[in-house]
Amino acid sequence: xxxxxxHAQRRDEIxxxxxxxxxxxxxxxxxxxxxxxxxxxxxxMVAHYFDTKQDIIIAALRLILRRIEHRLxxxxxxxxxxxxxxxxxxxxxxxxxxxxECAFWTAFWGQVAADKRLKRINSLMHRAYMQLFERCLAxxxxxxxxxxxxxxxRVLRSVVTFINGLTASTVASPxxxxxxxxxxxxxxxxxxxxxxxDRPTQPDAGPARLARARR
Amino acid sequence: xxxxxxHAQRRDEIxxxxxxxxxxxxxxxxxxxxxxxxxxxxxxMVAHYFDTKQDIIIAALRLILRRIEHRLxxxxxxxxxxxxxxxxxxxxxxxxxxxxECAFWTAFWGQVAADKRLKRINSLMHRAYMQLFERCLAxxxxxxxxxxxxxxxRVLRSVVTFINGLTASTVASPxxxxxxxxxxxxxxxxxxxxxxxDRPTQPDAGPARLARARR
Numbered sequence: 001x002x003x004x005x006x007h008a009q010r011r012d013e014i015x016x017x018x019x020x021x022x023x024x025x026x027x028x029x030x031x032x033x034x035x036x037x038x039x040x041x042x043x044x045m046v047a048h049y050f051d052t053k054q055d056i057i058i059a060a061l062r063l064i065l066r067r068i069e070h071r072l073x074x075x076x077x078x079x080x081x082x083x084x085x086x087x088x089x090x091x092x093x094x095x096x097x098x099x100x101e102c103a104f105w106t107a108f109w110g111q112v113a114a115d116k117r118l119k120r121i122n123s124l125m126h127r128a129y130m131q132l133f134e135r136c137l138a139x140x141x142x143x144x145x146x147x148x149x150x151x152x153x154r155v156l157r158s159v160v161t162f163i164n165g166l167t168a169s170t171v172a173s174p175x176x177x178x179x180x181x182x183x184x185x186x187x188x189x190x191x192x193x194x195x196x197x198d199r200p201t202q203p204d205a206g207p208a209r210l211a212r213a214r215r
Numbered sequence: 216x217x218x219x220x221x222h223a224q225r226r227d228e229i230x231x232x233x234x235x236x237x238x239x240x241x242x243x244x245x246x247x248x249x250x251x252x253x254x255x256x257x258x259x260m261v262a263h264y265f266d267t268k269q270d271i272i273i274a275a276l277r278l279i280l281r282r283i284e285h286r287l288x289x290x291x292x293x294x295x296x297x298x299x300x301x302x303x304x305x306x307x308x309x310x311x312x313x314x315x316e317c318a319f320w321t322a323f324w325g326q327v328a329a330d331k332r333l334k335r336i337n338s339l340m341h342r343a344y345m346q347l348f349e350r351c352l353a354x355x356x357x358x359x360x361x362x363x364x365x366x367x368x369r370v371l372r373s374v375v376t377f378i379n380g381l382t383a384s385t386v387a388s389p390x391x392x393x394x395x396x397x398x399x400x401x402x403x404x405x406x407x408x409x410x411x412x413d414r415p416t417q418p419d420a421g422p423a424r425l426a427r428a429r430r
Contacts, residue, residue, distance in 0.1 A: 024328075029329065106321075109321050157396075158400060165378070188369060189373065196403070196407050
């Protein structure tokens, strides 16, 4: 069915351009007219594939999620166990292409609170995103399955929150966050989280008690 | 000079409304017309105080920074040493007013990459923001001055990145991040960072070597 394949390809192509346009000009300036022009199509042609600008944005989000998923789940070159830091660095804005994706993602976060439909889409995306990172941590840390459910939940939230923070910080202040610094800071975070999760468990030795004991 | 006082107050008042409008409707929909209407003024009246929408946004940013600064630097009730977790929680979207500020901040991050003037303003804001958090950490951790400059820099970046991550994550997915969870996750982060910074220093025992040793 060549026509259907073409259709999906064309949608993806427009979504890629939309991602770039949002990253470069912001949500506001990313009009259908501009996206069409950058893609080399007429507005009518784009309208044939997408009803609204919001639909294009959602297609772009899905495409980025698919790309990140692909990068975070592919087997490491040369086989063997994947290195967790290398794996998770794939989600950071460490080169021009990833910066564009992260800038789009940050622009999206900035719109979610104000848009009911984006809110719904985001909660689906968010779930998929958390599951993806959970799979990564389970692949990268052999101890993962030995940790309690509560520990795993806190570790997952901590790592994803930190990566989101690196994403927003780098997009807002790229001069402060060259790739090597992002990776070094993520490495430190993974080390700290792992050391905490691997701590010898004692009755009521959670972080709350540790914090109290330190005061 | 009552006229000047009035002028500054009026600007602040419009900035507060702009913050709320951006948080609720997004950057795109936060037009001067809408901001004026929500503030109960005519567009002409708002134009008397601000030339462009961008000027209003910048005034709102400055106002939020001033507010956070006030909350993070005031002495604790009852005197004594401030509790670092309580202090830093002031920057999190843990209630409606703080959520509005954080939603505005996230919307701003989403625009920075696309706007040269916002980029310049952001780098000034960013510096002030980092200095503010540095003062907080120095107040809350008596060991701060004993840590090496490198350790202090990594700790500061780690804490601010994590707070930025909590901000963006909560604004995008508020259902996942009730206030108690934000605070608990920040508490864990502070515990981990402190434990790392307090580690006994050994020659070449930085995180890179530890990570290699664990593989």
